[in-house]
Amino acid sequence: MHDRHDTPPAESAARAASEVHQSLMHWIDLDGVEPAGAAALEHLALQFMLHGHQPYEGRRREDVNALEHALQCAHLAELAGAAPALVAAALLHDIGHFEIALDDQVDDRHEDLAADWLAPVFGAAVADPVRLHVAAKRYLVAVDDHYAERLSPASVHSLALQGGAFDRDEIAHFESLPGAQDAVQLRRWDEAAKMTGRLTPPLAHYLGVLADLLRQQAPRLSLA
Numbered sequence: 485m486h487d488r489h490d491t492p493p494a495e496s497a498a499r500a501a502s503e504v505h506q507s508l509m510h511w512i513d514l515d516g517v518e519p520a521g522a523a524a525l526e527h528l529a530l531q532f533m534l535h536g537h538q539p540y541e542g543r544r545r546e547d548v549n550a551l552e553h554a555l556q557c558a559h560l561a562e563l564a565g566a567a568p569a570l571v572a573a574a575l576l577h578d579i580g581h582f583e584i585a586l587d588d589q590v591d592d593r594h595e596d597l598a599a600d601w602l603a604p605v606f607g608a609a610v611a612d613p614v615r616l617h618v619a620a621k622r623y624l625v626a627v628d629d630h631y632a633e634r635l636s637p638a639s640v641h642s643l644a645l646q647g648g649a650f651d652r653d654e655i656a657h658f659e660s661l662p663g664a665q666d667a668v669q670l671r672r673w674d675e676a677a678k679m680t681g682r683l684t685p686p687l688a689h690y691l692g693v694l695a696d697l698l699r700q701q702a703p704r705l706s707l708a
């Protein structure tokens with residue numbers, strides 16, 4: 485019998501996947517969710533279970549881990565009265581980090597990785613703000629004199645890797661993109677969602693929000 489220190493990673497991951505599969509049905513109501521949508525929810529729940537403990541923003545540690553950051557961001561969106569799709573985007577905006585080996589010396593383009601995965605599952609209302617949440621930082625630094633003061637050291641570091649503040653042409657282009665205003669709102673919650681010990685609803689609550697979105701989109705998914 486293995487103790488928790490010598491359990492092989494593959495076995496540990498398989499066990500976690502099995503636990504997620506078994507418990508997901510108890511956490512949320514999947515009635516009316518297409519099988520492809522239910523599989524996507526299961527994948528997301530597993531990703532948070534496996535990677536949620538990771539420090540947010542790699543070696544330049546923030547005060548919260550990846551799951552706490554995602555929950556705080558979604559909660560701030562909810563408290564602001566955001567539409568469910570934007571609450572979902574807030575929860576999922578950094579899932580691209582889960583797929584990429586941590587290296588804080590390169591721009592990992594985690595926003596594109598996440599948005600490419602999310603678009604066929606949840607549609608543009610979720611994927612577009614996720615894709616633009618890094619661009620929104622470069623936009624806000626350019627147009628809001630006080631925004632840069634609120635950036636954490638990790639955000640300042642990644643801003644340089646991502647290209648710094650937008651110039652005038654880049655500002656105009658960004659403002660013309662679908663989802664740009666949602667991305668700006670998401671970005672402000674993103675910066676605020678790094679508070680140690682802040683209470684939020686649990687992940688199961690937000691998996692329920694995702695299930696509701698998938699239920700509404702079932703006809704579109706079944707036609708895809």
Ligand SMILES: [Fe+2]
Nearest residue numbers: 553577578674
């Ligand atoms: Fe974030």
